[in-house]
Amino acid sequence: MHGIIIKDDRRYDYCEEYLKNKGFTFGGEESIDFAIFPFMSDVDEEKYDDDFFAGLKKDVIIFSGIKNAYLSAQCEKNMLEYHAVITMPCVATKNAIPTSEGVIAYLISNRKQTIANSRILVVGYGICGKDLCTRLKALGANVSALVRNREKEAAAYANNITPLFIDNIFEGEAFDVIINTVPSLVFSNEMLDKTNNALLIDIASKPYGFDMEYAKKLNKDSALLQGIPGKHAVQTAGEIFGNYIKTKSLQDKKRGS
Numbered sequence: 001m002h003g004i005i006i007k008d009d010r011r012y013d014y015c016e017e018y019l020k021n022k023g024f025t026f027g028g029e030e031s032i033d034f035a036i037f038p039f040m041s042d043v044d045e046e047k048y049d050d051d052f053f054a055g056l057k058k059d060v061i062i063f064s065g066i067k068n069a070y071l072s073a074q075c076e077k078n079m080l081e082y083h084a085v086i087t088m089p090c091v092a093t094k095n096a097i098p099t100s101e102g103v104i105a106y107l108i109s110n111r112k113q114t115i116a117n118s119r120i121l122v123v124g125y126g127i128c129g130k131d132l133c134t135r136l137k138a139l140g141a142n143v144s145a146l147v148r149n150r151e152k153e154a155a156a157y158a159n160n161i162t163p164l165f166i167d168n169i170f171e172g173e174a175f176d177v178i179i180n181t182v183p184s185l186v187f188s189n190e191m192l193d194k195t196n197n198a199l200l201i202d203i204a205s206k207p208y209g210f211d212m213e214y215a216k217k218l219n220k221d222s223a224l225l226q227g228i229p230g231k232h233a234v235q236t237a238g239e240i241f242g243n244y245i246k247t248k249s250l251q252d253k254k255r256g257s
Contacts, residue, residue: 014238
């Protein structure tokens with residue numbers, strides 16, 4: 001399998017190395033089987049213009065880190081397969097591990113208390129939220145999860161995590177740490193005023209779970225932690241990407257042969 005990789009992220013160095021070790025080659029743009037576009041930067045639309053995408057073989061697979069509107073439109077127009085790798089469930093599940101470890105590293109480095117016996121609220125019980133709750137619980141934290149429906153409530157309860165709904169999160173003892181995993185505004189500034197100086201962490205994408213500038217006024221150590229796998233476990237994260245690209249590329253090649 002031969003392709004191109006346009007790097008804008010350290011994870012791509014390890015992704016490329018992983019793929020080369022599996023027999024993939026990189027280089028010229030002629031007769032490529034796949035193309036890995038920037039992780040999150042804009043695509044050079046002058047270089048990779050309409051003619052570039054129209055000239056690709058129809059079995060070429062296009063990859064990027066996060067979803068890119070330009071790539072999505074070009075692939076739809078030219079009937080090319082497109083994958084925003086970080087959104088794939090199998091990748092997100094594996095990425096949850098280094099994400100949780102990065103959050104835990106931040107907690108250890110920026111608090112004067114142990115994680116054990118701390119009251120921690122994790123906002124959201126999706127892939128990242130569930131993994132984070134499990135690892136914090138294993139370290140002895142008193143963990144609650146803010147859930148949005150009865151299905152998530154049951155899932156949290158089954159894993160011995162205390163499920164809470166938004167209407168009753170301030171009814172009991174105050175939380176020491178609140179970690180948001182939901183890419184949607186959950187806490188208004190008025191709600192943040194009720195957090196009793198808790199350390200507020202957001203690991204979600206825009207529009208985020210709360211106003212971080214306001215959160216820092218309440219607790220100076222509050223932080224927006226984005227792209228944790230690309231900072232704390234860059235090799236592992238890159239290899240996760242490489243494994244997905246290898247599997248998808250070889251599956252499609254086998255299907256087309």
